[in-house]
Amino acid sequence: MSKKVVIVGGVAGGAGTAARLRRLDEQAEIVLLERGDYISFANCGLPYYIGGVITERDKLLVQTEEAMEERFSIDIRVNSEVTKIFRESKEVEVVAGDNVYRENYDYLVLSPGAAPLVPPIPGVDNRNILKLRNMADVDRIKSLILAQKPRKAAVIGGGYVGIEVAENLKHIGADVVVIEAAEQVVGPLDIEMARVVEKVLMDQGIELILKDAVTKFEGQDNIQINLKSGKTIEADMVVLAVGVKPEIKLAKEAGLEIGARGGIRVDEYLKTSDPFIYALGDAVEVKDIVNEQWALIPLAGPANKQARIVADNIAGRKVSFRGSQGTSIIKVFNLTAAATGNNEKLLNLWRIPYLKSYTHSPSHAAYYPGAIPMIVKILFSPGNGKLLGAQVVGKDGVDKRIDVLATAIRMGLTVYDLEELEFAYAPPYSSAKDPVNMAGFTAANMLKGDVRVIHWDELDDLDKNNYILLDVRTDEEYQKGHVEGSVHIPVDSLRKRIKEIPGDQKIIIYCKIGLRGYIAYRILVQHGFDAYNLSGGYDIYQALRYKYGEAVNMNEQMTKKEEGE
Numbered sequence: 227m228s229k230k231v232v233i234v235g236g237v238a239g240g241a242g243t244a245a246r247l248r249r250l251d252e253q254a255e256i257v258l259l260e261r262g263d264y265i266s267f268a269n270c271g272l273p274y275y276i277g278g279v280i281t282e283r284d285k286l287l288v289q290t291e292e293a294m295e296e297r298f299s300i301d302i303r304v305n306s307e308v309t310k311i312f313r314e315s316k317e318v319e320v321v322a323g324d325n326v327y328r329e330n331y332d333y334l335v336l337s338p339g340a341a342p343l344v345p346p347i348p349g350v351d352n353r354n355i356l357k358l359r360n361m362a363d364v365d366r367i368k369s370l371i372l373a374q375k376p377r378k379a380a381v382i383g384g385g386y387v388g389i390e391v392a393e394n395l396k397h398i399g400a401d402v403v404v405i406e407a408a409e410q411v412v413g414p415l416d417i418e419m420a421r422v423v424e425k426v427l428m429d430q431g432i433e434l435i436l437k438d439a440v441t442k443f444e445g446q447d448n449i450q451i452n453l454k455s456g457k458t459i460e461a462d463m464v465v466l467a468v469g470v471k472p473e474i475k476l477a478k479e480a481g482l483e484i485g486a487r488g489g490i491r492v493d494e495y496l497k498t499s500d501p502f503i504y505a506l507g508d509a510v511e512v513k514d515i516v517n518e519q520w521a522l523i524p525l526a527g528p529a530n531k532q533a534r535i536v537a538d539n540i541a542g543r544k545v546s547f548r549g550s551q552g553t554s555i556i557k558v559f560n561l562t563a564a565a566t567g568n569n570e571k572l573l574n575l576w577r578i579p580y581l582k583s584y585t586h587s588p589s590h591a592a593y594y595p596g597a598i599p600m601i602v603k604i605l606f607s608p609g610n611g612k613l614l615g616a617q618v619v620g621k622d623g624v625d626k627r628i629d630v631l632a633t634a635i636r637m638g639l640t641v642y643d644l645e646e647l648e649f650a651y652a653p654p655y656s657s658a659k660d661p662v663n664m665a666g667f668t669a670a671n672m673l674k675g676d677v678r679v680i681h682w683d684e685l686d687d688l689d690k691n692n693y694i695l696l697d698v699r700t701d702e703e704y705q706k707g708h709v710e711g712s713v714h715i716p717v718d719s720l721r722k723r724i725k726e727i728p729g730d731q732k733i734i735i736y737c738k739i740g741l742r743g744y745i746a747y748r749i750l751v752q753h754g755f756d757a758y759n760l761s762g763g764y765d766i767y768q769a770l771r772y773k774y775g776e777a778v779n780m781n782e783q784m785t786k787k788e789e790g791e
Contacts, residue, residue: 228253231540232318232331234308234476236265238526239337239507241289242533248298250541256300257329259320261307264361265291270526272364273387276371277394286361311480313500333502333540336490337533338473340508340524345468349443355464358387367465376400376462380451382440384411386556388467389423392432393559395465403433403459405440405451407468414554414565415617418682418762419603421769422619426561435459470524472509485511487522494546495539496532504540506532513549516568516614516635517576523550553632560621564628567615567635573605580605580614582681583669584762586739587661589623591653598622599739601762602665604631604641611640611673616665623661630662641669668740677747679761680734682769693732698746699764703738709767717742720749729755736760736767 231247231254233240244258258265266289274280291302303322310319317328342357344350354374356367370376379395381388384406395402404411404427410420411427411434424434435453442452443464451459472489483499485491489511492498498505508524510532528550538545555564573580582605588597600620606613616631618624634644644666651658659667671677680688690711697708698717708714715723717737727733733755737743743759750757760767 228255229332229540230255230330231257231333231335232329233258233335233337234318235337235339235507236260236262237267237269237337237339237507238529239339239533240335241266241294242530243335243337243506243536244300245294245298246534246537247540248300250537250543254541256298257331258300258302259306259308259318259329260302260304262360262362263304265289265294265302265304267361269360272358272361273390273394275364276358276367276391277397279394279397286364308476311476311503313480313503316502331502333504335536335540336477336498336503336505336509337507337529338476338509340470340472340522342466343469343471344466345440347440347443349449350466352443352446352449352464354447354449354462355443355466357466358391359470367463370463371398374447374462378403378461380405380449380459380461380464381467382464383467383469384408384434384436385413385467385469386554388465389427389556389558391465391467392427393430393557396430396432400462401431401433403435403461405435405438405453405459407437407439409437411436412556412563414552414569415563415619416570416603418766418769419563419601419617419619422601423556423558423561423563426558430559470508472522472524474509477505477509485520487511487520489520489522491520494548495544496536496547497539504536506536512547514568514572515549515551517572517578518549519576521550521552523552525550525552525554527553551632551635553628555625555628561619562621562624563617563619564624565615565617566628566632567613568605569615569617570605573614578614579608581608581669581672582606582761583665583672583679584740584766585661585664585668586741586763586765587664588657589620589661590655591657594653596622600624600627600661601766602627602661603762604644604665604669606641606669608673611642611669613639613641613644618661623656627661631665641666641673645670668744671744677744678758680758681761682767685734685760685767688734693734694728696727696733696735696746697764698735698737698742707764707768709736709764712736717746717749720746724749724753727755731756733757734760737763739763739765 268286306322308318317330342359379400379402381392381404384404392402392404410417412420439454444450449461477490483491490505492510507529511520514521535545535547551567553566585602586599598621603617605615613635618628649660695712697712697714704714735743735746740763747757747759
């Protein structure tokens with residue numbers, strides 16, 4: 227007997243479920259109810275339409291109602307909002323304009339997504355204060371831009387959407403300020419990696435205000451933004467990008483279980499607490515595969531995979547969703563930043579022991595034109611070296627490396643496995659020792675005891691009377707800038723001048739990125755010294771020497787290769 231499946235919500239989760247289910251079951255009756263005008267659009271592409279990178283609005287429409295109905299024989303109803311679930315009778319209430327009716331189901335699929343957070347700030351209902359979630363939102367933003375040609379725009383929130391919107395508003399010629407309540411932008415990155423992103427934003431003329439929050443909006447066309455610090459900002463338009471929250475109203479009112487993180491609770495088969503109701507996408511809590519805790523991970527990739535799994539299970543297959551690791555990537559002008567797995571904040575939150583390492587590697591063979599260094603940070607278990615998280619920042623080849631590291635985390639690989647991974651190599655594409663291999667070598671050295679490291683966030687807390695800070699860079703590099711109080715002996719002169727180093731103190735070595743420091747470390751420990759290498763070198767340390775509006779130029783390393791590294 228054929229089954230009737232009602233799907234609430236389109237886009238990746240709902241539309242994906244409908245298409246997959248039809249491919250598996252030609253006899254199923256499938257009804258897709260979408261409260262908006264469109265069943266499937268590229269919401270990740272919306273910021274780029276604002277900036278004119280995507281020039282044609284229709285390119286954002288992944289699938290139209292007519293095309294999907296014709297190909298998949300699905301009953302699609304747009305502008306139809308499900309307002310109630312009657313679990314006992316297995317029906318939903320649908321409001322379509324003035325028409326209110328009930329639709330029965332054998333299985334119900336909830337894919338309502340997540341809504342942009344609109345904080346209860348006085349004046350937030352101003353018509354020029356906008357959010358970005360769907361086609362209607364982007365149309366409003368485009369209309370405002372065309373009508374008023376804003377000179378100054380403010381983006382509230384420095385997450386992925388906020389940064390993408392800020393970049394694209396800059397493309398249309400607006401002066402842009404980003405206001406972020408946290409101490410950094412791009413939360414999935416750890417702070418020292420985020421500093422590189424912030425430097426690029428400022429280099430491109432975007433003003434950053436961190437660790438400050440909006441308390442009030444005043445005015446209409448000329449909006450005054452009052453901040454907690456007492457500072458005021460003026461803007462012609464404001465885009466809210468302070469985060470999203472799961473759309474759980476429908477599920478909660480139906481008595482479905484809601485998790486502690488505020489999302490719909492589902493089991494490994496994406497079934498809710500009602501055996502005839504499935505849920506997926508941004509509205510559900512998923513297991514974080516690294517820390518094994520429930521999490522909200524509103525990303526398109528997991529939603530698309532969940533759509534296939536829901537359809538498979540309704541069709542009679544038993545397929546489980548293992549969880550997510552939050553792999554993400556962002557373009558910031560000419561920079562790319564990416565993360566996967568857990569960052570330090572999450573590992574500390576769940577009290578998971580970890581070590582970390584930094585490596586700086588060229589995007590391809592250094593002797594082939596155009597090689598640009600990237601920073602790779604990995605977090606791994608101090609016991610067995612299992613990879614827990616990774617972050618990569620650079621200009622070229624970041625996507626390739628983060629995808630390899632994401633795969634390694636998914637498969638439970640260790641830093642020793644990273645040493646052995648075999649990559650395609652030709653000078654235009656990589657180095658014989660790929661950046662991922664280099665990250666593995668460095669981390670494995672730490673675990674094997676071949677090097678002891680100290681990190682940037684530990685250095686300032688040490689008693690300066692008990693150690694010597696040794697700079698092993700060139701004379702030219704040292705003269706351009708160095709850590710105050712450091713002793714300077716270039717690595718190539720170290721053996722000749724080793725008697726200048728006292729043997730009764732700890733020696734903390736640093737170079738630009740860590741490689742020459744490691745070489746110096748190996749020399750010193752074999753001569754009996756108590757030595758440590760500053761992980762990530764001077765560049766990572768300097769990234770944190772930061773004042774709003776005057777970050778140090780760590781980003782220099784993204785444009786040239788220093789001699790000796």
